[in-house]
Amino acid sequence: QVQLVQSGAEVKKPGASVKVSCKASGYTFTSYGISWVRQAPGQGLEWMGWISAYNGNTNYAQKLQGRVTMTTDTSTSTAYMELRSLRSDDTAVYYCARVPRSIVVADYWGQGTLVTVSS
Amino acid sequence: EIVLTQSPGTLSLSPGERATLSCRASQSVSSSYLAWYQQKPGQAPRLLIYGASSRATGIPDRFSGSGSGTDFTLTISRLEPEDFAVYYCQQYGSSTGFTFGPGTKVDIK
Numbered sequence: 001q002v003q004l005v006q007s008g009a010e011v012k013k014p015g016a017s018v019k020v021s022c023k024a025s026g027y028t029f030t031s032y033g034i035s036w037v038r039q040a041p042g043q044g045l046e047w048m049g050w051i052s053a054y055n056g057n058t059n060y061a062q063k064l065q066g067r068v069t070m071t072t073d074t075s076t077s078t079a080y081m082e083l084r085s086l087r088s089d090d091t092a093v094y095y096c097a098r099v100p101r102s103i104v105v106a107d108y109w110g111q112g113t114l115v116t117v118s119s
Numbered sequence: 120e121i122v123l124t125q126s127p128g129t130l131s132l133s134p135g136e137r138a139t140l141s142c143r144a145s146q147s148v149s150s151s152y153l154a155w156y157q158q159k160p161g162q163a164p165r166l167l168i169y170g171a172s173s174r175a176t177g178i179p180d181r182f183s184g185s186g187s188g189t190d191f192t193l194t195i196s197r198l199e200p201e202d203f204a205v206y207y208c209q210q211y212g213s214s215t216g217f218t219f220g221p222g223t224k225v226d227i228k
Contacts, residue, residue: 035216044219044221046219047216047217047218047219061216103151103169103170104211105154105209105211106154106156106164106166106217107166107169109164
């Protein structure tokens with residue numbers, strides 16, 4: 001069965017960086033993309049970007065351009081999202097999700113990773 | 120940039136009732152790229168509907184999606200206790216990626 005397992009919760013200080021991992025299993029990793037979506041406490045869903053696990057192509061949300069980097073390691077079927085220059089409003093649950101090329105939706109999701117930014 | 124608006128913000132209904140949720144786009148959206156998700160407290164979202172009207176794997180047939188252009192609807196024909204949750208619509212654009220609506224909360228009356 002398809003599973004996306006994310007790394008554990010993080011607490012970071014303002015200005016620091018965080019790197020969240022998302023290990024995929026149960027499907028051919030390189031046949032799909034991975035999107036990252038975050039959700040601030042009590043708020044809605046915000047798309048952060050997408051990476052092709054096939055060729056590494058990326059598409060980032062404009063508001064995060066320059067602060068976010070998404071990568072994949074096909075040898076371990078793991079996707080990574082790094083966010084730099086953290087601010088308090090980056091406090092959120094961060095989700096990875098699988099994206100089929102054919103229908104371009106988030107069809108399977110990780111369990112989420114809480115990132116807290118606090119001094 | 121396409122903006123999605125969902126209404127109502129909160130829908131208070133009883134189990135067994137019909138729920139009708141609306142998603143309106145600021146400009147025309149390809150039906151192929153309109154999806155609906157369900158999210159329960161403390162859980163990740165779950166894909167319900169893609170391509171405006173196709174149910175995702177394992178989704179009960181009480182959930183249905185319809186619409187085109189700028190107006191889309193998610194209907195839950197008879198609410199079950201496990202259906203009380205927040206529902207998000209989402210559209211995809213090649214340059215802008217995913218855009219989510221603000222969500223509709225369906226709670227127990």
